């Protein structure tokens with residue numbers, strides 16, 4: 001019986017070799033800027049105790065209620081539930097506290113890049129395995145830190161060349177403001193609840209703030225006229241929000257205060273922000289973040305404020321896709337501006353060509369080239385010399401090193417310079433310097 005062709009799990013696409021240069025560019029750009037802003041990398045496990053996310057993100061959130069990939073492990077007597085991480089923040093705070101980093105110094109800037117998992121309905125820009133570039137600044141209440149983080153996110157977008165994005169900004173206040181505003185919201189929404197979607201009817205008692213970002217058109221229309229949170233902030237929260245706005249103005253970063261912006265996690269306090277991009281469809285946020293001043297103490301740590309942000313890497317790549325008119329306009333990859341070699345293989349090195357009798361010697365020549373830091377490869381597909389030359393040409397090799405019987409006997413190769421079209425016999429001991437353009441012996 002034969003297998004049915006196996007497929008990757010739904011919503012968990014492969015990233016194929018032709019796509020990897022775009023991913024690398026994204027990562028390199030982000031790392032470069034994050035490190036310039038003082039962030040250091042932290043790598044946490046893919047799995048954490050389910051409880052960490054339930055408590056960190058909030059029990060009444062879409063992620064914890066229905067989107068976690070959880071697995072039951074352990075024995076009957078000691079059952080354990082682990083979940084694939086749906087976000088980074090809870091893990092980073094756990095690691096900070098577990099390793100007492102906050103005792104070594106009270107302020108940390110940490111970043112992570114990697115895969116996350118949410119059991120969502122896959123659609124354009126929404127997958128079950130996706131990737132984020134994530135930054136967390138832990139140990140400060142300073143509104144200038146919120147400004148710096150938004151500036152960093154904005155710089156990443158600019159350096160990548162993302163266009164047509166905006167910055168939405170809001171303040172969710174502190175626990176006190178939220179408590180008061182919760183009642184304002186309930187009083188406003190109660191008379192209209194009958195018209196609203198079933199999900200929002202459920203949210204009314206459990207987490208009324210989530211109604212603000214409901215996607216149903218009827219609910220959206222109702223929510224458009226709720227009294228804005230900004231009018232219900234306490235004095236310190238208002239001062240914080242004003243300082244963030246003034247800081248953004250100083251850096252000439254444009255933003256729109258959007259009272260409907262609440263975001264999907266319970267831990268946010270005060271500043272929240274999001275970057276929607278007009279190039280994307282319904283799932284239009286390339287990234288976002290906010291301040292979470294209660295999470296560290298709630299997880300058993302000291303009183304300490306923090307801010308975080310995350311970009312979805314798939315969404316950034318979608319936002320960087322060329323506009324239809326620009327497609328195929330140049331040799332450079334239109335999505336990223338990275339020059340691409342024929343077949344996507346930017347090699348330049350040496351292709352070693354041999355005959356069946358000389359392949360064993362050729363494999364030693366190949367190893368010598370690689371040990372000399374020269375990118376090199378050998379034909380493993382049983383091609384004739386002529387066919388091997390064609391492949392070397394097509395894949396952009398700079399040289400072909402031919403190992404014939406004479407060459408094998410005398411310890412040399414015939415080195416063909418593919419661009420110049422010239423060829424010469426070179427002793428094996430001189431091969432590495434010859435291909436690096438250094439004259440042998442001098």
Ligand code: AMP
Pocket residue numbers: 087118120125126127128129130131132264285286287288289310311312313314315
């Ligand atoms: P969040 O962690 O929900 O604040 O999301 C931050 C960013 O991650 C979003 O703006 C998206 O760019 C990206 N993101 C979140 N969920 C998904 C998903 N299921 N698939 C792809 N990207 C996602």
